Amino acid sequence: PELARSAPPRRRLALSYELFPARSEASFDRLRETVSQLEATAPDYVSVTSRTGQANLDRVLELTEYVLACTDLRPLVHLTSTGSTRGELELVVRALLDRGVRGLLALRGDVEDAHQADDDEVPFARYLVELIRAVERERTATLGAGRVSIGVAAYPRRHPESPTRRHDIEVLVSKERSGADFAITQVFFDPADYTDLVTRSREVGVQLPIVPGFVPATDPRRLHRLAELSGVEAPRSLLHALETARDDAARRRIGVAFTVDLIRRVLDDGAPGLHLFTFNRHAEALDVLETLDLDRWSAPAPHTPTTGDPS
Numbered sequence: 125p126e127l128a129r130s131a132p133p134r135r136r137l138a139l140s141y142e143l144f145p146a147r148s149e150a151s152f153d154r155l156r157e158t159v160s161q162l163e164a165t166a167p168d169y170v171s172v173t174s175r176t177g178q179a180n181l182d183r184v185l186e187l188t189e190y191v192l193a194c195t196d197l198r199p200l201v202h203l204t205s206t207g208s209t210r211g212e213l214e215l216v217v218r219a220l221l222d223r224g225v226r227g228l229l230a231l232r233g234d235v236e237d238a239h240q241a242d243d244d245e246v247p248f249a250r251y252l253v254e255l256i257r258a259v260e261r262e263r264t265a266t267l268g269a270g271r272v273s274i275g276v277a278a279y280p281r282r283h284p285e286s287p288t289r290r291h292d293i294e295v296l297v298s299k300e301r302s303g304a305d306f307a308i309t310q311v312f313f314d315p316a317d318y319t320d321l322v323t324r325s326r327e328v329g330v331q332l333p334i335v336p337g338f339v340p341a342t343d344p345r346r347l348h349r350l351a352e353l354s355g356v357e358a359p360r361s362l363l364h365a366l367e368t369a370r371d372d373a374a375r376r377r378i379g380v381a382f383t384v385d386l387i388r389r390v391l392d393d394g395a396p397g398l399h400l401f402t403f404n405r406h407a408e409a410l411d412v413l414e415t416l417d418l419d420r421w422s423a424p425a426p427h428t429p430t431t432g433d434p435s
């Protein structure tokens with residue numbers, strides 16, 4: 125009877141934040157504060173980035189263990205295949221699962237132009253998904269351990285090494301077939317790029333939720349750096365407005381307004397939620413969230429079947 129009287133189902137938006145591990149004790153202090161501020165918004169998880177070759181594994185574990193032990197948050201740990209052998213990757217996956225991690229983002233990592241994967245390296249993210257599933261199967265058989273949720277990367281703009289956007293979608297199909305559960309996108313600044321990726325992915329049978337990733341676009345230097353890393357350029361008009369803004373407060377207003385408008389447009393188009401690349405800064409992320417007002421998209425589902433006599 126309680127259930128029957130409860131509100132009709134609402135569209136549930138996923139919310140998550142990306143954090144990178146601290147590089148020093150002082151920055152870990154600031155990071156703890158950021159985690160606590162973000163936790164207040166009840167995200168589904170926080171993701172923890174990692175460097176290729178497990179170069180900062182101790183720092184990744186430090187942040188992951190902190191999240192598990194000292195907060196109610198769930199970590200999604202990024203794992204990159206480049207620069208590690210298959211055996212090393214299996215060890216890292218086991219170490220993370222032993223600590224209670226149940227969410228992994230399977231990535232290849234960025235490679236130098238001349239990089240040739242060794243025979244013992246896992247060359248593409250889809251094979252890392254398979255490796256994680258194999259470790260999971262072995263543990264389920266021996267320990268009865270719980271299922272692992274595996275995310276992968278998707279690209280609304282073409283991946284810089286990819287010949288075409290069609291190829292990117294074929295790669296996404298292969299990641300789903302290998303056992304991925306969801307995808308998070310690289311940054312983009314035009315909502316049509318995201319919508320196009322989703323439409324074209326659905327046309328070839330991809331069923332994964334594709335969660336759009338956003339950077340609070342308040343800092344022009346960060347946007348330039350992101351363009352170098354990802355090949356995705358912010359609009360010139362936005363960069364110009366940020367670079368000529370009167371002061372930091374004005375820059376923040378401009379960047380938050382731009383970001384909120386972008387997020388609104390993809391949520392209006394049906395995106396399943398949002399993932400914010402925070403660069404370990406909670407103030408801008410919280411500004412975006414507050415201005416966005418997610419309740420706007422949590423309207424009752426349009427087709428709520430009414431069964432039985434409500435009286």
Ligand code: FAD
Binds near residue numbers: 175176203231250285
């Ligand atoms: P893949 O899916 O393996 O694709 C890499 C390239 O190979 C693409 O061009 C693809 O088209 C091509 N390709 C794939 N399969 C095949 C095939 N079978 N044959 C031929 N070509 C193929 N990097 C980090 O180092 N640390 C992080 O923490 C991190 N976090 C990220 C989080 C998100 C949400 C995103 C979107 C990216 C992140 N990255 C991170 C960057 C990522 O590692 C790079 O974009 C990397 O260049 C590609 O990773 P991928 O997992 O998409 O690789």
